[in-house]
Amino acid sequence: MTARTTTGNESWDAFWAEVSGARTETIRGIEVQVPRDIPFGFEERVGELSTSSAREDIAELITALFGPDVFDAWADAGMGYYELLTVLTWGMAQASGTDMSFAEAYQAVKELDSEGKAQSPPNRAARRAQSKPTGGPSKPTSRASTASTRKRSAG
Template sequence: MTARKSQSWDDFWAEVSSARTEVIRGIEVRVPTDLPLAVEQRVEDLRDSESMEDIGELLEMLFGVSLDEWRKAGMGLRELQTVLTWGMAQAAGTDMSFAEAYEAVVKGDNGGKPVAPPGANRATRRAASGAPSASTGGRSKRTSSASTGSARKTSRG
């Protein structure tokens, strides 16, 4: 059997990955076609982060553009949320339109999770995730398992 010359992995992946770009706020960005493992891990690491620098790090990993570039171009928080929602969908293989991403942000429909503005503090994100209590207007506290659990049963042997 003769060896067949094949291209390198990098050449192959560059060929199958889309080279599509979009212009967002006057800046040409590559459309994410895959979610780099590093991005997935950083999203988990930064889930409760209040730092815009952390959001900027994710933007650079996903789009190859800095947060400062979009800030200078006049991008607002809702726009940024929409771009992130759209980019994450594209990276996951879902060809979502900008309008669909905006609708998801406005409705808070992000895979069943509420969408809080990037950089919003933890209290704001928590407040967005639960309905206020009827009597106090605050969120309900978790009931301890001691008061709601059933009595432990012993085995008969």
């Protein structure tokens, strides 16, 4: 069976925009495309970065969902950390096919924060403490592999 198209010679981009209902949203004065699909490897990357509040890690996730330069434009527009988490939550829901409102995304961020699962940005002392070694001794992997053998005297 042959697939039927409306124009006959449409491009993939035009077809996908029609099928996925491409739309835009203005967030902090920046018009962005509403995410329509989760990029490959995105969910794993979110898991890997879930405890990070480093600017470049958040920028990586925002870029994957909303495109290049969006993170910097939002930062320049004065967007704060919890706003970014809210927009990221909203964008992830949209990309996975859930039509979540901004209010619902904000509520989800607040709930995660109250459960201690949303990480607030660490202050200077906390960042320094994270980079310091604990100073504790390491444990041997196996006594058999690290023990020395006794040599018998020839006497």
